[in-house]
Amino acid sequence: MINKAIYVDNNATTLVAPEAYKEMIPYLTDYYANPSSIHTFGGQLASRIDEARQKVADLLGALPTEIVFTSCGTESDNAAILGILSSNHLKRHVITTKVEHPAILNLCQHLEKTGHDVTYLSVDRSGALNLDELQKAIRPDTAIVSVMYANNETGVIFPIEKIGKIVKSRGAMFHVDAVQAVGKIQDR
16 A cells, blocks of 8 residues: 655645646756857747746736846845845844744844844734834834745735835835745735
């Protein structure tokens, strides 16, 4: 008798959807050249990457020029936060939550070791963020507020629209780790 495993950690990693697998086969077998190269073999891929960029932009309601492909969510989070911090050395305060993905928490711990001040906001028993606490935590030297959209462990959805308005009104930048939410939340 064969036991079939039940896998319940699809937010960490998941089986590739059959449709995605089918789309990727040519790029794993026939079209594998460097798309930035000047030869024809690589040039064939550049246009296909542009098509993929357009599809992602359409999904997110963005412009294709706003889409940057990275190898993973952690790399994207690091690029966004470090990019903001490097653009304004006078603002050295970061705000995040205690329930963020390790990609953010580990980066924030590193930032503390390099002289940044990090505020970690609490959540209540249901996982909700206190927006008044967020409002009070923002200071003149706050460079960025980083909050996940959908918690990868609990499934709690943060009210990013409300958070974004608060952060914008206080003059800080807002970063949202939406890896767990894209394509899963209706009307997003």
